[in-house]
Amino acid sequence: IRKNPELVDAQQDESGDTPLITAVRKGSLPHVQYFISIGASIEKANEKGNTPLWVASFMRYPCIITELVNHGADVNRENLKGNPPLYGPCCRGVPKVAEQLISYGADVFATNKNGDTLILLCCRNGQHETLQYLLDFVDEEFVNFKAQIDGFNAIMACAEQNRGSCIRVLHEYGVDLNQKTDSDNQILAEATPLHIACY
Template sequence: MDEDTLKALVKLTQEGHLSSLEERIASGDSAAVQTVSSKHFGRSGDTLLHYAARHGHLDIVDYLIQRVGMDMEVCNNDYKRPLHEAASMGHHACVSYLLREGAKVDSLKKADWTPLMMACTRRNLQLIQDLLNHGADPALRNKDGWTCFHLACREGEPLVVQQLLLTRPDVWRTESKTGRTPLHTAAMHGCEEVVQILLERCGYTPDCTDSCGVTPFMDAARNGHITVARLLLDKHQASPTAVDTVGAQPVHQVAVTGQQEALCFLVRDLNVDVDQRTTGTQLTALHYAAKEGHTSAIKTLLELGADLHVRDSKRRTALHMACIGQHADTVRTLLQMGLRDTEDASGTTAQQLARKADVVRVFECGS
């Protein structure tokens, strides 16, 4: 078969035109059929069976396996099987068919992802139940140490999370290679219902930390998920002043992400010290907000009572940090607020840290 014909076959498969696909393939000789059954296309190395499964065309999947004789375990360049493709796109009918035909339920694609893991990136409970009923192992881990339970908690579908816990009650006892639990994942993504389930049915210790010392409460706060943060406080006795491995508390982490509502929540509702310093470096939330260029967060911190002139262990002010981050608007705002350029412990002024042209111009123009 020539390249134009092969391209036409791919298009017909993707669009689900079974009768036209049959006609094209039947018009060739046995060698042509053999070419179709073993041909890998493009950089991905997909076969017609991959395309059919990805687009959910069950009739074409059946035709290619039963009539053309394609191997249902054929891999593309990422080691994806057709089952991976169908599961990742939530095509339950194709998944059920492939499983009935004997597809390997726990086959691994690149990075050690199973079809169940890929299915858990969707919210198709019936599909996930089918994989579990065919023996899919929910405890398998990919190269990053994630299980399907991490993924289900990230997606935030309570029924899927409950099904996995029903199938394997201890599935929650898992950590990624960086020490992150499914509770971290659910909190980070603001999945309140899932967090509630995890707190009620699983045995996570309060303020469990990942390899960076980050707690689920920190994850919730720094991503602006106030209701989840409150839930962790009320139901899990989380600490709003826990410290990570670099000595930063939630108030510092929230300043990094510029979450103004979370800053107000920590300072006004929980009475966290707005000028709380990190251990060692003595940085405050104001320093972090300035380095990241979060001008609105700086204004919020000042409204909350932050000291504009506070210095860290190197005697740097927020103005130094804004210049380190090369944020012209933040530098301008700090100068307009009355913060003056001074030397740090090494004798370096904020202006001397300015590198980008627009930051340099702020000083040259006197704000």
């Protein structure tokens, strides 16, 4: 690397991963610290648009998240699908990671290119503990936001994906279980969550 400093940010042919992203993916904090110390780019993304912080959040590595943020990583940098680092705990769980990212300034109101909110992503992926945590930061109108991809909101997405634990969390929050999809919904028009669950 001393003779060829450009190698510090060299990308693999297929994945586009840099050495720093590879170290993050493996969960090796010493290697992460080393690559940062020799000037690796904190924000250089791979072919999917995932930055080192995005990967650390998805892989659930709190110590590496802290290291990257302390060196200037953007907690709201979206990948090519419009998913921010908070996507990780909404997809794979670990509320502690969500709590950590939010404490660093992550935007809980982010939506991706499908129109999914982080609340919706928790419901689609059955992450009821992360959902419970995120509900403290949003209002009912946001919880009932319908994604453009299917016209479903959080409770409807839970019903479609058979996410009973998430349904219970939303019910305790006060979500109306009798609300309906729009009359022009292409999947199931004017359907309650119960209709969707049976569909």
